[in-house]
Amino acid sequence: MTLTRQEGVLCHCCDCAVAAAVPVSAPRGRKLAALQLRRRLRQQLLLALVALFLFGFNTAATEGEDEDGPYRGKYLGKLNSYHHQVSGDVYAVNEYTFLLVGFNYDGNGADTFFWSGASNRPGPQGFIVPDEYGKTNILDRYHNKDFTLTLPDRKKMTEIKWLAVYDLNNQNNFGDVYIPEEFEPPRTQIGGTFSKRNHNVSSSSIEILDSKTIRIKDFTYDGRGKRTFFWTGVGAQPSSRGSKIPDERGYLDPIRAYNKETIMLELPGDKTIFDIDWISIYDVADNENYGHVLIPDGLNVPPSLVKITPYEFSLPNCRQLHKDLQVSWEVFGPQITFQLSGQVAKTDYMSFGISGSDVSSQMIGADVVVAYIDDIRGYTVDYNITSLAPCVQVLGQNKGVCRDDVVGGLDSFQLNTYARKDGINTISFRRTLKSSDDGDKEIFLDRSNYVVWAFGQLDSNNEPAFHTYYPKSDIIIDFNTTEPVNDCFSFTKRAETPVQIWERARITDASVRTFNAYLGPSGGLRGYQGITGHVSSGLAWYINGYMIPELYLKRGLTYTFKVRGGNNPHSPEHYHPLVITDDPQGGYDRLSDAKQSEIRVLAGVEFTRRGRPKPTAAGPLCLSRYPDHYDRRLDDNFPTFKKFNRSLINICSDEPPALLEITPNITWPDTVYYNSFTHGNMGWKIHIVDSYTKLRNAGHSLATTWLTTLTALLMPLAL
Numbered sequence: 001m002t003l004t005r006q007e008g009v010l011c012h013c014c015d016c017a018v019a020a021a022v023p024v025s026a027p028r029g030r031k032l033a034a035l036q037l038r039r040r041l042r043q044q045l046l047l048a049l050v051a052l053f054l055f056g057f058n059t060a061a062t063e064g065e066d067e068d069g070p071y072r073g074k075y076l077g078k079l080n081s082y083h084h085q086v087s088g089d090v091y092a093v094n095e096y097t098f099l100l101v102g103f104n105y106d107g108n109g110a111d112t113f114f115w116s117g118a119s120n121r122p123g124p125q126g127f128i129v130p131d132e133y134g135k136t137n138i139l140d141r142y143h144n145k146d147f148t149l150t151l152p153d154r155k156k157m158t159e160i161k162w163l164a165v166y167d168l169n170n171q172n173n174f175g176d177v178y179i180p181e182e183f184e185p186p187r188t189q190i191g192g193t194f195s196k197r198n199h200n201v202s203s204s205s206i207e208i209l210d211s212k213t214i215r216i217k218d219f220t221y222d223g224r225g226k227r228t229f230f231w232t233g234v235g236a237q238p239s240s241r242g243s244k245i246p247d248e249r250g251y252l253d254p255i256r257a258y259n260k261e262t263i264m265l266e267l268p269g270d271k272t273i274f275d276i277d278w279i280s281i282y283d284v285a286d287n288e289n290y291g292h293v294l295i296p297d298g299l300n301v302p303p304s305l306v307k308i309t310p311y312e313f314s315l316p317n318c319r320q321l322h323k324d325l326q327v328s329w330e331v332f333g334p335q336i337t338f339q340l341s342g343q344v345a346k347t348d349y350m351s352f353g354i355s356g357s358d359v360s361s362q363m364i365g366a367d368v369v370v371a372y373i374d375d376i377r378g379y380t381v382d383y384n385i386t387s388l389a390p391c392v393q394v395l396g397q398n399k400g401v402c403r404d405d406v407v408g409g410l411d412s413f414q415l416n417t418y419a420r421k422d423g424i425n426t427i428s429f430r431r432t433l434k435s436s437d438d439g440d441k442e443i444f445l446d447r448s449n450y451v452v453w454a455f456g457q458l459d460s461n462n463e464p465a466f467h468t469y470y471p472k473s474d475i476i477i478d479f480n481t482t483e484p485v486n487d488c489f490s491f492t493k494r495a496e497t498p499v500q501i502w503e504r505a506r507i508t509d510a511s512v513r514t515f516n517a518y519l520g521p522s523g524g525l526r527g528y529q530g531i532t533g534h535v536s537s538g539l540a541w542y543i544n545g546y547m548i549p550e551l552y553l554k555r556g557l558t559y560t561f562k563v564r565g566g567n568n569p570h571s572p573e574h575y576h577p578l579v580i581t582d583d584p585q586g587g588y589d590r591l592s593d594a595k596q597s598e599i600r601v602l603a604g605v606e607f608t609r610r611g612r613p614k615p616t617a618a619g620p621l622c623l624s625r626y627p628d629h630y631d632r633r634l635d636d637n638f639p640t641f642k643k644f645n646r647s648l649i650n651i652c653s654d655e656p657p658a659l660l661e662i663t664p665n666i667t668w669p670d671t672v673y674y675n676s677f678t679h680g681n682m683g684w685k686i687h688i689v690d691s692y693t694k695l696r697n698a699g700h701s702l703a704t705t706w707l708t709t710l711t712a713l714l715m716p717l718a719l
Helices: 015-019 028-068 528-532 593-597 632-637 641-646 693-698 705-718
Strands: 074-078 087-092 097-105 112-117 127-129 142-150 162-167 172-178 213-221 228-233 243-245 258-266 278-283 288-294 307-309 317-322 325-332 335-343 348-354 367-373 378-385 392-394 397-399 401-403 414-421 424-432 449-457 475-477 491-493 514-521 539-543 550-554 559-564 578-581 601-603 605-607 613-615 622-625 649-652 658-662 671-676 685-689
Touching: 074 172, 317 449, 325 449, 335 348, 335 367, 348 424, 367 424, 378 414, 378 424, 539 671, 578 658, 601 658
Parallel strands: 514 559, 514 622, 550 685
Antiparallel strands: 074 087, 087 097, 097 142, 112 127, 112 162, 162 172, 213 258, 228 243, 228 278, 278 288, 307 491, 317 325, 325 335, 335 424, 348 367, 348 449, 367 378, 378 401, 392 397, 414 424, 449 475, 514 539, 559 658, 578 601, 578 671, 605 613, 622 649, 671 685
């Protein structure tokens, strides 16, 4: 009987498979053939392992950029380096734009440019690609630099075959990368529509603009959910195991009603479209999905151009209040330490505090800190809010948004640290949970606290002006959790686009001698703030139906202002006598004696025997106000003032107006200002001219003579 190798005998690699069938007593020739077969199999297996290793390595090299770092677009490859130390990685951002990462070039070429063309290889037939600054200058030295290059004349990546670093003088190619055949550059991708489940949720097809941005067209939702958010996560279907997406204005509040609107959503922090499977309109109170859209895998979209700045905080708990604002805290004994971090402008403030109500988030009665940084240091100032108006004196008492030390209280906040870095203000401070100041709200640890927050611009006195951003829903925080809580994410910032302000109004008609002055909302960034460049108090003067028009008055003529700005001195919000001075800010009554002495008062104020100013043009209140339940944060959605004005409701007293007559003379400056006696930043310019002829020739008038005159005549009847 012929013996063979047994399965239990130890062997190496492929030897066992072959040797198991080779008889021990086989002739020498058969043994030699078997040995050669084993060697060939061993070599083939080794080659297969090497190929598999190299494939995995190359895959990691090409895809590792996306997995280990930020998504940069579609990877084209490394620059082939021939001369002058050219190197770097090249990505396609979109069909027009390259991204070069870690680009190097020693700068020693004689006549070197970024060069591209449609020939098979780089040569003299091609065109210059402008550098990262859009210039076509000879290239300087680069060291490990990241930047984008955009093809000129709207040329597309599909129309070229290569990008090179090329010397035109010597016709020498220093380095290049090739565009693969049938290459598809990243571009906007069309997705599905929101499923129609409940609360009238619907949309047209969504557009995935880049790795972080989704545009939803014709979006509809009735706004009647309990706590409903834009919600995202992973998995086959929406569930409670997801997270919020800030709405189109960066808010994390329950979303409002929409009616066939086009909105843009940006995924929060460093989250991208590759990290999610769906976007839902989700009610977290009832764990109900009102409608959703699935996000396909493997989308070939451009990378996002937003700047991502990681949040930094040293305290264990953090709550994201808005896309651009977060608060963190820690309780230690009878004290609590806060840190406010906000992506705000240098002249902005951040505000946070305990609500004026125990059952809702309410500004009236709130106890808040106003935190900001000037050119020298940081500040945390204790404020008490008794009215939604700047702090003014009402019958000897200060009312409105007032510092605690102005209304007889104490500043209970102790500043710890402050810093401004990468456009983010970070300010930490502490206070006792229960203050000895009666005006301070207690911070409870045995139950949740309703809080308020806001941020916006400071006025010229470093006082908070009307806030630009603030919540409309209840914000509840439990400051005494057993485990740390943290829902904060990195700050993101897009390149700023200028706000398209509403048309500037001018009244230049020589026949108009009467001006009807009443109050109305200041209209967001497109309105008062955009037109004047000043911060807003929330209200503005409306003259003959226009918001803060520039008036052109002739010296020697008499003009009459019919003033309806409120005559109740008990009201900090709606008491606005009209004054004319040479000061563009207004709010004469709020100024110190030293500041008042620097201002020339031209009309609307007389002085008592003691030298105290007294307004003379305080008329009954006529107010253009918002409709009930309107969200004034949407003011900038109106493309024109005309459309904005049509949405307002006029509420006017039947009392006759106060009259302010003026006759500009040769002593008046060429530019003066109409404003409120009590509040700053509500009015605008009056141009004092010697002749209307030049104005008519220049065509400055916004309306024809009959239209302006008709408006002036009809306004008293309408009011």
